[in-house]
Amino acid sequence: MAARKVYASSENALADVFSGATLLIGGISQYGIPKTLINALADKDISELVCVFSPCSEFGAFPLTALDPLLKRGQISRLITAFPFYQNTGSLIESQWSSGNLSIEVIPQGLLSEKLRAGGAGLGGVFTPVGIGTSWSTRYETQEIDGRQCLFLEALRGDFALVRAQQSDNLGNLIYKGMERNWGPVMAMAADITIAEVTDIYDAGDLDPELIITPGIFVNRLIQSGQS
Amino acid sequence: MLEDKERLPREVVAMRVAKELPDGGYVNLGIGIPTLVSTFVSDESMVFYHSESGVLNCGPLADEDSQDIDLINAGGQFLATVPGMAFFSSVDGFAMIRGGHVDVTVLGAHQVSAKGDLANWMLPERGVGNIGGAMDLAAGAKQVIVAMEHTDRTNNSKIVDECTFPITGKECVSLIVTDVAVMEPTHEGLVLKEIAPGWDVDEVQSITLAHLIITDDVKEYEL
Amino acid sequence: MLDKKVLSLDELAFKVAREIRPGNVVAVGHGMADVIGKRLSSAPDAWIIDGYGGLISTHGASKSSKDKQGSSFHGVSDVASIMHGGHVDIAIVEAGEITASGDIVSLSTLSTAGLLAPGWSVDLLDNPRRVIAVAKHFNSMGESVLKSNCTVNPDGIGCVDMIITDIAVLEIGDNGFVLKELVDGWDIDDLTADGSIHIESSQSITDGEVDKEEETELSKLYDTGVAAMSDLPDGATVMIDGFAGPGGMPHYLLVSLRDHGAKELTIIGNTAGIARVVNFGTPAGKQAIDHTLLIDNGQVSKAVASYPVSPSASRPTAFELAYRRGDVELELVPQGTLAERLRSGGAGISAFFTPTGVGTLIAEGKQSRIIKGKEYILEKGLRADFCIIRGYKADKLGNVIYKGTSRNFNPVMAPAADITIVEVDEVVEVGTLEPDEIVTPGIYIDRIVIRPKDFSPYE
The missing domain is CATH 3.40.1080.10 (Glutaconate Coenzyme A-transferase)
Incomplete structure (x- = not known):
């Protein structure tokens, strides 16, 4: 009975992902990418997805990104990221963006994180002085708080979050491995439905409660995936 | 005298509330009658308890000989270790509450208004009170159920048209379960849903300061 | 070229x-x-x-x-x-x-x-x-x-x-x-x-050749609690952890703060000392040390708390009595708002919109805004000069782990003060704690004090 969060396949876990949905996709560079779920999403007949994924490729790195399976099928219409591509390296994001098929909203990485955290924590938004004085001040509402100019960052949430963890129990409690943690905890909070792909799924009680990073209350569905 | 008329014991109120907890849901229980609710959740139903002391999936209380000051619930009671617990900080605990991740909270109250305003943090005569996690739960939980006695110790109705005590949250209560009735605050007013065995509608109204909307489908308390 | x-x-x-x-x-x-x-x-x-x-x-x-x-x-x-x-x-x-x-x-x-x-x-x-x-x-x-x-x-x-x-x-x-x-x-x-x-x-x-400086060994470890707070001035704002009971409360540092004697303190915490009066989370027959120590010693002029007084009016705490006498001020903050204000203080957030407290006394005088159809009020980040917290173990770099529900406000407060002092049971060698297990990284901990073996958190 406790296994009801555990889904037999990615297809089942992603069954209700719809065209136009906002997806929060965890992972940076090769760390913590929910590859199995992304590949399964590419097999679905859905499009017009809004994806939050950041950065899209490690700076200066080979142009492939974890989103390529979705980009190849033209499933993404809008991308929210702190770093979309390194120009002239042949990235699919750059070509789809320059041909007008993909819109890109750029947000500095830490500010994007605060917007998602606000969404996950039930805040309407936060004021921060970060970015004041730069051109970012002109892109956001500003207000003086206790004598200091601040930007307003409105909360951001997703319909779905796709994250990757190393271990979970069947209640959805997640443990990440090293640098794979990155976006997992904050994205898992900030979506209506959070789906985690996990290398090892244990019974409740097999994980040390002190080591759990994302408590199961933030996780709706689990799939087992052997990626290393 | 209706003051002396037999009312349902606290356990039965808790039992009635237990029926409302969704299978697979995350639930936060306040102090008092709400604490008793977990005892009456059916074995087939899976309910996960959240405590703002910083633990998820908490369950029964600890035996007297295994009390651990590092394992308590929000009421300061010692918890037993159960499989699948997770510990977290206060900021994460309240992110869960405000972020809409807690499906139901069951709270006690000093007063509830017909529109669902909740007053449970301060009695004006004391001049000072404790908010604790109540305002966050009132504002953040997807559903707020109040479980309480219908009247206070001096027989004043705790159900009122407008709260006279300082409120904890506005129009946040979706269901009130007392020792004589089950009521649903709506924009139109307070709808009487169920009454305790042996009570009639007029009797319930006569000890209730808010006007009750009576429909044809008022039932006897369903357990 | x-x-x-x-x-x-x-x-x-x-x-x-x-x-x-x-x-x-x-x-x-x-x-x-x-x-x-x-x-x-x-x-x-x-x-x-x-x-x-x-x-x-x-x-x-x-x-x-x-x-x-x-x-x-x-x-x-x-x-x-x-x-x-x-x-x-x-x-x-x-x-x-x-x-x-x-x-x-x-x-x-x-x-x-x-x-x-x-x-x-x-x-x-x-x-x-x-x-x-x-x-x-x-x-x-x-x-x-x-x-x-x-x-x-x-x-x-x-x-x-x-x-x-x-x-x-x-x-x-x-x-x-x-x-x-x-x-x-x-x-x-x-x-x-x-x-x-x-x-x-x-x-x-x-051309860039320079002499290597001599390496200096930094130590965060202090012999006593009083030594760790010798520079805590009168009038300081001090965060004190603890949910309400003895779990997660820095009892030894509380005693040290009393002995140190700084006056006119503003204390920030979930309670202003209720454990002693109501035995909250306290083993039967014991009476836990709490903030009462500082109140009785006349060191506190203001408390910021969510649960400042005893749940029972007939058993008032030292803080409540002082409040009634007009000796101390109180800023009452909902618990989740308190946690969020502390997090903001440590994370460079000046203010945030929260739904908590809308329509209540807490909202009075505060900016409000409707965002996507929901009403919020503006609450501000909170920082302190000093913070005293309670960990379970630390390594010598100040990486800290906690135990069970005693984690509560500790990791939230640690980044939000200029000087954070942690009281732990044990200081372990660097490398003993797993990198995935550390809750508060050492960058947030300035000073470490070991709770003496013979110290009792109960009176």
């Missing part, structure tokens, strides 16, 4: 490492900055935070230990808190353009076809004590990184302190660029093709 010597990444990293002092928190950005960050092991006892969420301690690295002991792993949101919250001593960013007034465009921003996508750069450049820009001096078009003006909107304004390129080290002085070091074979006139850029030459241009 092509045949002249340029510095390798290792040589560049060496020059960056020279700038790092023991205990410094160094945040590295993308590209070359990230590569250099991985080569800073010669910087003694520093913390290197990267954009992936690794908080790498270089402790022991100079002793050629490969597994960077004392390191911990964090999420993106924790990294953002470290950067925005003013916890970074040195930020290292790969520059695309730098001006003589210290404006900078990071290379990532410049390399995104006009989208000006900064990655972490804006976050990195916001709040560090020092910014070191690293760069290849000339890009593939042969253009110098030193500019008279940025060609696009800068990621940071007037924030660069030092520039380390593959041919030169410069500082930003009052009159612009000051050349400090130049690689052999290069001339000052090579540094920029633009004649309008003036570069002042420092008296002592070297």
Whole structure:
């Protein structure tokens, strides 16, 4: 009975992902990418997805990104990221963006994180002085708080979050491995439905409660995936 | 005298509330009658308890000989270790509450208004009170159920048209379960849903300061 | 130009490492900055935070230990808190353009076809004590990184302190660029093709060979609680952890604070001392030490709390009696709002909109706003001069783990005070705690005190 969060396949876990949905996709560079779920999403007949994924490729790195399976099928219409591509390296994001098929909203990485955290924590938004004085001040509402100019960052949430963890129990409690943690905890909070792909799924009680990073209350569905 | 008329014991109120907890849901229980609710959740139903002391999936209380000051619930009671617990900080605990991740909270109250305003943090005569996690739960939980006695110790109705005590949250209560009735605050007013065995509608109204909307489908308390 | 010597990444990293002092928190950005960050092991006892969420301690690295002991792993949101919250001593960013007034465009921003996508750069450049820009001096078009003006909107304004390129080290002085070091074979006139850029030459241009400083051992460990708070002044704001009961409460430090005697304190905590009166979370027959100690000693003038008084009016706490006498002020804050205000204080958030308290007394006098159809009120970040918290174990770098529900406000408060003192049962060797297990990283802990073995938290 406790296994009801555990889904037999990615297809089942992603069954209700719809065209136009906002997806929060965890992972940076090769760390913590929910590859199995992304590949399964590419097999679905859905499009017009809004994806939050950041950065899209490690700076200066080979142009492939974890989103390529979705980009190849033209499933993404809008991308929210702190770093979309390194120009002239042949990235699919750059070509789809320059041909007008993909819109890109750029947000500095830490500010994007605060917007998602606000969404996950039930805040309407936060004021921060970060970015004041730069051109970012002109892109956001500003207000003086206790004598200091601040930007307003409105909360951001997703319909779905796709994250990757190393271990979970069947209640959805997640443990990440090293640098794979990155976006997992904050994205898992900030979506209506959070789906985690996990290398090892244990019974409740097999994980040390002190080591759990994302408590199961933030996780709706689990799939087992052997990626290393 | 209706003051002396037999009312349902606290356990039965808790039992009635237990029926409302969704299978697979995350639930936060306040102090008092709400604490008793977990005892009456059916074995087939899976309910996960959240405590703002910083633990998820908490369950029964600890035996007297295994009390651990590092394992308590929000009421300061010692918890037993159960499989699948997770510990977290206060900021994460309240992110869960405000972020809409807690499906139901069951709270006690000093007063509830017909529109669902909740007053449970301060009695004006004391001049000072404790908010604790109540305002966050009132504002953040997807559903707020109040479980309480219908009247206070001096027989004043705790159900009122407008709260006279300082409120904890506005129009946040979706269901009130007392020792004589089950009521649903709506924009139109307070709808009487169920009454305790042996009570009639007029009797319930006569000890209730808010006007009750009576429909044809008022039932006897369903357990 | 092509045949002249340029510095390798290792040589560049060496020059960056020279700038790092023991205990410094160094945040590295993308590209070359990230590569250099991985080569800073010669910087003694520093913390290197990267954009992936690794908080790498270089402790022991100079002793050629490969597994960077004392390191911990964090999420993106924790990294953002470290950067925005003013916890970074040195930020290292790969520059695309730098001006003589210290404006900078990071290379990532410049390399995104006009989208000006900064990655972490804006976050990195916001709040560090020092910014070191690293760069290849000339890009593939042969253009110098030193500019008279940025060609696009800068990621940071007037924030660069030092520039380390593959041919030169410069500082930003009052009159612009000051050349400090130049690689052999290069001339000052090579540094920029633009004649309008003036570069002042420092008296002592070297080719970069410097004497190694002696390493100093930093210790966060104090012998007693009183010694750890000797500089806590009258009138200080002090955060005191604890949910309500003895679990997670720094009893020994509370006694130390009483013995220290500072007056006119503002205390911030979930309660203002209720455990003693109502035995909250306390084993039967025991009476826990709590904030009452400070109230009775006349040290408190104000409390900020969510659950300040006894749940029972007939059993008033020392705080409630003092409040009725008018001896102390009270700022009542809902518990989740308190937690969020503390997090904000540590994470560089000035204020936030929360739904908690809308329509109640708490909302009076506060800005409100409807966002996507829901009403919120504005609450502000909260910081303190000192913070006393209770951990279970710490290592000597100050990495802390907690036990069960005694975690509560501890990790939230630790980043939100200028000086954070932790009371632990045990201090373990660096490397004993697993990097995935550490809850509060050592960058947030200034002082460590071991609760004496014979100390009782009960009266």
